[in-house]
Amino acid sequence: MKKPVYLDYAATTPVDPAVADEMIKYLTLDGVFGNPASRSHGFGWQAEAAVESARGQVASLIHADPREIVWTSGATESDNLAIKGAVAGRDNAHIITSTIEHKAVVDTCKWLEAQGVGVTWLDPGSDGRIQPDQVFSALKPETVLVSLMLVNNELGCVTDIAVIGAELRSRGVMFHVDAAQAAGKLPIDVTAMPVDLMSLSGHKVYGPKGVGALYVRRSPDVRIEAQIHGGGHERGMRSGTLPTHQIAGMGKAFAIAEACLEDEIQHLEHLRSSFLAGLEALPGVALNGSDTCRVPGIINLSFEGVEAESLMLGLRDLAVSSGSACASATVEPSFVLRGIGLSDELAHRSLRFSVGRYTTAEEIAFASAQIVDVVTRLRAVR
Numbered sequence: 001m002k003k004p005v006y007l008d009y010a011a012t013t014p015v016d017p018a019v020a021d022e023m024i025k026y027l028t029l030d031g032v033f034g035n036p037a038s039r040s041h042g043f044g045w046q047a048e049a050a051v052e053s054a055r056g057q058v059a060s061l062i063h064a065d066p067r068e069i070v071w072t073s074g075a076t077e078s079d080n081l082a083i084k085g086a087v088a089g090r091d092n093a094h095i096i097t098s099t100i101e102h103k104a105v106v107d108t109c110k111w112l113e114a115q116g117v118g119v120t121w122l123d124p125g126s127d128g129r130i131q132p133d134q135v136f137s138a139l140k141p142e143t144v145l146v147s148l149m150l151v152n153n154e155l156g157c158v159t160d161i162a163v164i165g166a167e168l169r170s171r172g173v174m175f176h177v178d179a180a181q182a183a184g185k186l187p188i189d190v191t192a193m194p195v196d197l198m199s200l201s202g203h204k205v206y207g208p209k210g211v212g213a214l215y216v217r218r219s220p221d222v223r224i225e226a227q228i229h230g231g232g233h234e235r236g237m238r239s240g241t242l243p244t245h246q247i248a249g250m251g252k253a254f255a256i257a258e259a260c261l262e263d264e265i266q267h268l269e270h271l272r273s274s275f276l277a278g279l280e281a282l283p284g285v286a287l288n289g290s291d292t293c294r295v296p297g298i299i300n301l302s303f304e305g306v307e308a309e310s311l312m313l314g315l316r317d318l319a320v321s322s323g324s325a326c327a328s329a330t331v332e333p334s335f336v337l338r339g340i341g342l343s344d345e346l347a348h349r350s351l352r353f354s355v356g357r358y359t360t361a362e363e364i365a366f367a368s369a370q371i372v373d374v375v376t377r378l379r380a381v382r
């Protein structure tokens with residue numbers, strides 16, 4: 001059987017072959033397998049050098065200082081560390097976030113709320129965006145943290161981080177940004193964006209799964225409390241033996257993302273416009289989220305009169321997603337689509353298509369033709 005066309009790059013990406021080649025160097029006896037924390041011999045020093053080189057590569061993509069990068073197991077852990085770590089030990093704390101954050105943020109904030117932390121949940125506009133004024137009017141004297149994502153994983157819309165961050169900085173409120181879907185998709189510069197904490201993931205950027213990073217600003221100095229205790233690794237912020245191969249892979253992936261950023265954006269813009277052009281013949285298709293402030297790779301569409309479940313069954317040759325992957329075990333409509341005001345009915349008629357580095361023009365032509373065909377057939381038998 002022919003493999004389906006992969007249109008779910010927002011769920012995860014395949015590892016770049018150059019990344020896989022790099023990772024293999026840090027596993028076996030003839031490679032650099034030492035513990036990066038071993039100080040007494042060359043095995044450890046070499047592993048440490050690899051980790052530090054990768055730290056520089058990840059820092060470079062977001063214009064950070066390498067000392068501001070803390071390794072984690074992924075963006076889920078980074079979100080938990082940032083939010084719980086910022087609130088820990090503060091009496092009467094209040095945080096502001098939105099209803100359409102990734103579950104790693106939503107569920108962390110819900111858990112804190114159950115512990116007595118005050119949480120303000122902002123509702124986005126129908127374009128999926130939170131406006132800076134909404135954040136500013138929700139601020140209270142006891143607000144310690146605002147957590148908002150840079151790019152939404154279901155809609156692709158982009159938050160105005162620079163404007164929000166500037167105001168929060170002047171008020172002394174910490175700002176956490178989940179940039180898992182933004183890294184490698186748009187330029188990120190923490191020297192121009194007043195962000196204090198930023199979550200990153202390896203596997204959304206053609207790196208391996210199971211590794212991520214949290215950017216923690218040094219100037220002005222941001223203090224968070226560790227959530228995993230042990231050997232005091234990562235300047236006490238996150239203990240545990242560093243997985244050299246994962247880290248080297250993420251570093252390589254981020255270096256490639258930095259070198260290819262402009263080409264990649266162009267490639268994805270081309271794919272997006274030919275995909276949408278291919279669907280023009282089909283009436284009753286609406287784009288969910290912003291069509292202006294967005295990354296090109298994520299295209300969320302609703303199809304009038306067609307259930308997403310039946311559409312997915314008809315589109316066996318395409319690997320796509322309805323709602324986020326983490327929620328796809330449930331039949332609930334996507335909370336993100338509900339969050340931007342879509343009715344249950346419309347949310348149930350939506351699919352997310354996400355394209356990436358290895359998507360070809362042929363695959364896009366095939367995909368849009370399939371969609372036109374299946375939607376037309378489904379509508380005819382209604």
Ligand SMILES: *Cc1c(COP(=O)(O)O)cnc(C)c1O
Pocket residue numbers: 010011073074075076077102104149151152153178179180181200201202203204210211212
């Ligand atoms: C994928 C994703 C995460 C979770 O990242 P993992 O590395 O899989 O834990 C968090 N936030 C956003 C926006 C994501 O897209």
